[in-house]
Amino acid sequence: MNCDLLVKKAYEGRTNAYAPYSNFKVGAAVLTEDDTIYTGCNIENASYGATNCAERTAIFKAISEGHQKIKAIAIVGVENDYTYPCGICRQVIVEFATKDIKIILGKSPTEYIVKTMDEILPGAFTKEDLKK
């Protein structure tokens, strides 16, 4: 898996961020199981609660194009530090994640760290819990 490429794609997504209220621009890129990449950006709204995060924009693009398994997601936000996904996005990521998904947090186009799903959402509630 090419983490560098996915981080670069996340930065590309970030260029389209619509964040006039927070001025906090975020980009994301997901890699589907069949190696297709979808990018996303945050999309804010005058009615603040209608805002969509970059991660969910990218994931929903993948899902709506028929790709339901994601093996990596790169996220880039604030400059020179890591931006972690919010709680809602962590829940959406786990819904469509492969078991060994890589959560890649970039702080520059060449610097990133890689986290596991269990590290960012321990004890996740998933579809398996609904079978109990």
Ligand SMILES: O=c1ccn([C@H]2C[C@H](O)[C@@H](CO)O2)c(=O)[nH]1
């Ligand atoms: O991981 C994150 C964190 C925040 N945001 C967006 C939502 C909102 O537009 C702005 C400030 O919270 O950043 C994301 O897109 N992803």
Ligand SMILES: [Zn+2]
């Ligand atoms: Zn979010």
